[in-house]
Amino acid sequence: MATKERKVWVCRECGWTGPQELGQCPSCEAWASLEESVVAPANKDGKRYRSFLETTNPTEIGNIVSEQTGRLTLPYPELNRVFGGGVVLGSTILLGGEPGIGKSTLLLQIADSFVQEKMTVVYGAGEESPEQIKIRADRLRLAGAQLLVVPETDTRSLLAHLDQISPQIVIIDSIQTLHIEGIASSPGSVAQVRESASELTRWARANNAALFLAGHVTKDGTIAGPRVLEHIVDVVLYLEGETMSGFRLLRGEKNRFGSTQELALLKMGELGLEEVADPSQVMLSERNQGGVGSVVVPILEGSRSIMVEIQALVSPTSLAVPRRMATGVDLNRVLLISAVLGRRLNISLSDQDILVNIPGGLRVADPGADLGISIAVLSNIYEYAVTEDVFFIGEVGLSGEIRRVGRLGDRIREGERLGFKSAVVPRGTLSEMVMKPAINLVEVSTLWNVMEYLGLQKTRAKKQ
DSSP, X not given: OOOOOEEEEEETTTOOEESSOOSBOTTTOOBTOEEEEEXXXXXXTSOSSOOSSSOOOOOOGGGOOOOOOOEEOOXXXXXXXXXXXXXXXXXEEEEEEOTTSSHHHHHHHHHHHHHHTTOOEEEEESSSOHHHHHHHHHHTTOOOTTOEEEOOOBHHHHHHHHHHHOOSEEEEEOGGGOBOTTOOSOTTSHHHHHHHHHHHHHHHHHTTOEEEEEEOXXXXXXXXXXXXXXXXXXXXXXXXXOTTSSEEEEEEEEETTSOSSOEEEEEEETTEEEEOSOHHHHHTTTOOTTOTTEEEEEEEETTEEEEEEEEEEEEEOOSSSOOEEEESBOXXXXXXXXXXXXXHSOOXXXXXXXXXXXXXXXXXXXXXXXXXXXXXXXXXHTXXXXXXXXXXXOEEOTTSBEEOOSOHHHHHHHHHHTTOOEEEEETTHHHHXXXXXXXXXXXXXXXXXXXXXXXXXXXXXXXX
C-alpha cells in the first residue's frame, strides 16, 4: 500500500515540527513562526532520502582514507581569510545579505575567478535571466566566457543538469527561488528551502563539488527560511553594510573549516567588490582629529587587529528618563559603562543622553573597547579633546578597574604601525610583552588613573 502525503507544521526559526497549527512554537517560543508543510511519501524502496555515500557500512576512523585535495584559493586574500584558507571541495557555503548589498556581484566574481583557473562552473540563475547576468558580467568586465549559466528553478531539473555537466563549482542564486515538484508549498517556504538545500548539499558531497547558495535575510538580519538551513550547510557568511555606502563587511557566522571571527572589508567600485588591504587606515581616514568625543581603540577581528574610531555624544535631556543609544556596539556595554562612570567617578548622568557610534559600519563586540568608550564619554562631559597620537586598550570592571584583554601585543603593534606614539593600557602589560614596543605605554589600574593621565581631574575641579 502506497504511503500518502501528510501535512505537518514546521517552525521557520528552529525547525520544530508538529501535527497541528499553534500560535507559539513550543521549542523556541517564537510567535507566528509555524508554516504548513507536506511530508513527501517514501520512494518505491521505502526510503525518502538516499545516502550520498556509496556504502554506509561502519568503518573504523583509522582505516578511513581522507583525500588530501586541499583548498581552492581565490585571488582575493581577504576572502580566503574568511573562508578559513580557501574553499573546500564538497562543502556548501551559504551567503546571506540584504537585497542590493552585492551578493550576486560577489558570487559572479567568485565564479569568474574559478573559470580563470580552467574549472567548470555552473551558475544557477533563479532570480535573473541569462541576459541580465551577461549585462552584469560585461559591466564588471569579467573575462570568464566559459561560465555556464543555467536558468532553472526546479531543483530536480537543476540536479539533472549537474549530473550531465559534472561541474567543480556550483552557484545557486538564490536558494529561495528553488522548488521541488510534489511539495505542496510555494518557493521560499520552509519545506521547499529545506528540501532543496538538502538535495543540493548531498549532491555536492557525493560529487566533491563546492556549492555556493545565496540567501535572503529577514528584517532582523537572519537568513530567511528555516533555521535548520544553517545546520545543513558547512559555512554561513553574511555580507553587511549600508546600501548607500561603498563599504561592505563579509563576516562568518559558522565555519566548519576555519574561524568564525574573521572579517573582510570590501569596497564596491565600478568593477565590483574590491578588497581593502588596510582596514585600519580606511577606518581612520575620515576621523576628525582633535575632535571632542573621538577616541581610537584597537579591536580584534579573527587573526588581525583593526584600529577603529569610537565617537560619543553627551547632551542634556528634557525627558524624565535619559536615553542611551548605541550604533555598532552592544547597548548593554554602554549601559554598564555609564553606570560605572556615574557610580565610581561620582558623575551625574541622570539628566544626560549618551550616544555612542562606531563609524564605518563595524560591529564591535571586543571588551577591549570598554576603556575607549569610557574616555569618549568623559571627553564630551569635560569638553576635552584627546590627542590624536594616543589610543586606549582595556576592559572596564564594575568597580572601575581596568582589566587586561587578549593579544595585547598585536593591538599595540597595529597602533605602532599606524604612527601612534602612546597607548593607555592595563597595568601589567609590559611584563607580558616579550619585545618592548617603540611607543610609550602608560599603564593604568583604574579610571581615576586615566583621568589623572589626561588631566581631567583638574578640569573637573575647575567646573566644580
